Amino acid sequence: METEDFIYKSKTSKILTNGAFSWQAPSNIALVKYWGKQESQIPQNASISFTLNNCHTRTKVHLDKKEKSETFTFDFTFEGKKNDAFKPKLAQFFNRIIIYVPFLKDYHLQIFSENSFPHSSGIASSASSMAALALCIMSLEKALNPEMSGTYFYKKASFLARLGSGSAARSIEGPLIVWGKHPTVDDSSDLYGVKYTKTIHKVFHNYQDTILLVDQGQKQVSSTIGHNLMHQHPFAAKRFGQANNNLTRLSEVIKTGDLEIFMQLVELEALSLHAMMMTSMPYFILMKPNTLAIINAIWEFRRVTKTPVCFTLDAGANVHVLYPEAEKIKVQSLIDAHLLPFCQKNNYICDSVGNGALEI
Numbered sequence: 001m002e003t004e005d006f007i008y009k010s011k012t013s014k015i016l017t018n019g020a021f022s023w024q025a026p027s028n029i030a031l032v033k034y035w036g037k038q039e040s041q042i043p044q045n046a047s048i049s050f051t052l053n054n055c056h057t058r059t060k061v062h063l064d065k066k067e068k069s070e071t072f073t074f075d076f077t078f079e080g081k082k083n084d085a086f087k088p089k090l091a092q093f094f095n096r097i098i099i100y101v102p103f104l105k106d107y108h109l110q111i112f113s114e115n116s117f118p119h120s121s122g123i124a125s126s127a128s129s130m131a132a133l134a135l136c137i138m139s140l141e142k143a144l145n146p147e148m149s150g151t152y153f154y155k156k157a158s159f160l161a162r163l164g165s166g167s168a169a170r171s172i173e174g175p176l177i178v179w180g181k182h183p184t185v186d187d188s189s190d191l192y193g194v195k196y197t198k199t200i201h202k203v204f205h206n207y208q209d210t211i212l213l214v215d216q217g218q219k220q221v222s223s224t225i226g227h228n229l230m231h232q233h234p235f236a237a238k239r240f241g242q243a244n245n246n247l248t249r250l251s252e253v254i255k256t257g258d259l260e261i262f263m264q265l266v267e268l269e270a271l272s273l274h275a276m277m278m279t280s281m282p283y284f285i286l287m288k289p290n291t292l293a294i295i296n297a298i299w300e301f302r303r304v305t306k307t308p309v310c311f312t313l314d315a316g317a318n319v320h321v322l323y324p325e326a327e328k329i330k331v332q333s334l335i336d337a338h339l340l341p342f343c344q345k346n347n348y349i350c351d352s353v354g355n356g357a358l359e360i
C-alpha cells in the first residue's frame with residue numbers, strides 16, 4: 001500500500017456526535033535496531049522487534065462534535081493529571097496525521113493516558129503511547145466508515161503511529177514485527193509494521209525480557225536528535241547495510257532456534273546502535289557504568305553456566321535481559337545474586353513476548 005491509500009476518502013460517513021474509544025498498546029524491544037530516518041519518519045533500514053506483554057499504555061479518547069471545524073483541539077491528561085508537557089509532541093503528531101484523518105477537525109478530543117510501568121523508569125513510552133492513540137483514532141474512523149477491513153484498520157493504525165514515533169509502528173500487533181522494506185519479509189513496508197509470518201521456532205514463543213532499570217532519569221539526548229545525527233554520520237551507509245544483513249540472518253535463526261547465533265546478532269545490534277551514538281558528531285554516551293557492569297556479569301554467567309541469556313539496549317542505560325522461558329529460574333538467580341546491585345533502587349520489570357494491542 002502507498003501513502004495515498006491512507007487518506008480518508010469516505011463520502012458516506014456515518015454521523016457521530018460524541019463517543020469514547022479505549023485501547024491498550026504494548027511497548028516493544030527491537031532485536032535489529034532502527035537508528036536513522038529520512039523525511040516523514042521513513043526508516044533508513046528495516047528493524048524487527050518482540051512485542052512486549054506487560055509494559056503497555058492505556059489510552060481513552062473522548063470525542064465531542066464541534067460547531068466549527070477549522071482547527072483541531074485537544075486536552076491531554078496523563079495518569080490522572082492534566083499534562084501540558086507532552087502537548088507539543090502530541091500537537092506535532094496531529095499535524096502530521098491530519099491529512100490522513102481530516103475528520104478529527106470536527107471534534108474536540110480529550111485524551112486520557114496511563115502507563116503500566118513507572119513513568120520515570122527510563123523506559124521509552126512513546127511507542128506504546130503513540131500506538132494506543134493511533135488505535136483510538138482508527139476506532140473513530142471505523143465508526144465513521146464501518147465497512148473498513150480489519151487488515152486496513154491495523155495497517156493504518158501502524159502507519160499513523162509511525163508518524164508519532166517511528167518505533168510505535170511496531171507496537172500494534174505481535175509477537176514479532178518487522179518495520180521497513182526488506183527483501184526477505186513479504187509485504188514489508190517503510191510505511192507501517194507487519195507481523196512476521198514466517199516460521200517462529202518454539203523457543204521464541206514465550207521469550208522473557210527482564211528490564212533492569214539502571215538509570216531512571218531523563219535521557220541527555222533524545223532519540224529524535226540521535227536519529228538526525230545519522231545524516232552526517234561517517235559510518236551511516238555501512239550501518240544501514242549491516243542492520244539489513246542482520247535481519248536476513250536473524251530470520252534464519254528465528255526459524256531454526258539457534259540461540260548461539262541469536263544472542264550474537266542481538267548483542268551485536270545493541271552495541272552497534274550505541275557505537276553509532278559514540279561516533280556521531282556531536283558524540284554522546286547513553287550507557288552508564290552499571291550498564292557495562294551488567295553486560296560483563298551476563299557474559300561471565302553465560303561463559304560459566306552455558307545458560308543462553310543475552311542482553312539488548314534501547315536508546316538509554318537500561319538493560320533488557322533476554323532468555324527462553326525454560327531458563328527463568330537460572331536467570332533469576334543471576335539477577336538476584338549479581339545484577340540487582342547495579343539497578344537503581346533495585347528496580348526491574350519482568351516482561352515477556354506478547355501478542356499486541358487490545359481494545360478495552
Ligand code: DP6
Nearest residue numbers: 030033034165166167223224314315
Ligand atoms: C533505539 O522511535 O523513539 O529504540 O521516531 O524519533 O520517535 P522517533 O524515534 P524512536 O527511536 C527508537 C530507536 C531505538 C531502536 C528501535 O526501537 O528500533
